[in-house]
Amino acid sequence: MSQITTDVAEVHWLMDMFQTVDVGLVVLTADYRIQVWNGFMENHSGLTPRQVRDRYLFDLFSEIDEDWLRRKCDPVILLKNRAFTIWEQRPYIFKFRNYRPITGSAEYMYQNCTIFPLTDTRGAVTHLCIIIYDVTDVAVSRLELESMNGQLRTLSKTDFLTGLHNRGAWEDALINEFRRTKRSGHRSTLLMVDIDHFKRVNDTYGHAAGDAVIKQTAAAVKKNLRSTDIAGRYGGEEFAVLLVDTSADQALFFAERLRKNVEAMQIEFNQQLLNVTVSIGIGEYKANMQQYRDWIELADKALYQSKAGGRNKVTIAGTD
Secondary structure (H helix, E strand, O other): OOOOOEEHHHHHHHHHHHOOOOEEEEEEEOOOEEEEEOHHHHHHHOOOHHHHOOOEHHHHOOOOOHHHHHHHHHHHHHHOOOEEEOOOOOOOOOOOEOOOOOOOOOOEOOEEEEEEEEEOOOOOEEEEEEEEEEOHHHHHHHHHHHHHHHHHHHHHOEOOOOOOEOHHHHHHHHHHHHHHHHHHOOOOEEEEEEEOOHHHHHHHHOHHHHHHHHHHHHHHHHHHOOOOOEEEEOOOOEEEEEEOOOOHHHHHHHHHHHHHHHHHOOEEEOOEEEOOOEEEEEEEOOOOOOOHHHHHHHHHHHHHHHHHOOOOOEEEOOOO
16 A cells, blocks of 8 residues: 655655645644645735744634534544545635636636645654645536536527427426326316417518517416426417416416416517417316327317317316
8 A cells, every 4th residue: 555644854845846836735733723835825815824824724714614624634634544625526625716817707716635644753643735726727617518518408498489498398398297197196287378360460460570479478478387387389379388286277267367468468569569369278187198198189179169269268178
């Protein structure tokens, strides 16, 4: 097994080696008083070695979580083993500001660190050495990549025009809810919503006007959603809303509120005010449904009844 401790006498050459390199070197006594403080630490803290000498680390740097650092360091002292921390677990030990021009978006320096024991000539641990590595560039690049990937995943599930789930993402959610409801026996309800006479809007005012109508109707849908509800753009001018743990009778309140909100809207387009209405079909989950498409078909039939009954109406499947 390789030797992992370092004699205190070697600190002097360690200091010489670490004074000019771009890593931090801190040596502490076993009771956490600072003995060595290299140029990196001076540059980033603004404190000289003379100013920090023999000072208690946690008094000088109150942002350090004392309990956490002691939990990391105690095994180093007792077992004479090295310990490591990485920025993914804790962004930094010392709260140094980030001055790197490339990753200027990061307010503070991301740090990895190594902690190892220093021993006297009898092998007893008398000091701890902490080496601080500035990994801001790596951390920011990783975080930006993860953020970009997250945005791409969101975009792949989002309808560009409305900001609602696209059909594929919404159907995935419906399938999951269908399976959950089948297992649990809870009540959930599906709404199919269609803009009335939408073709007339497109033919009269153009597709840009149609897009404006779709966006405003989607905004009305979102305005009425609870946090557990799942809405998507199902087709051109058709929306689907899944109301989790909701009966058809309860869904009727949502549907009527949405219908009235849309009816009251005045959509401005090219200095003209457009008015539209929606027809809505409500279908509550039934235990005899074999697949999720049966659920869509039930709500679709209710939507057709609303259309056939004069539009701007709400119909619950199975009622006249």
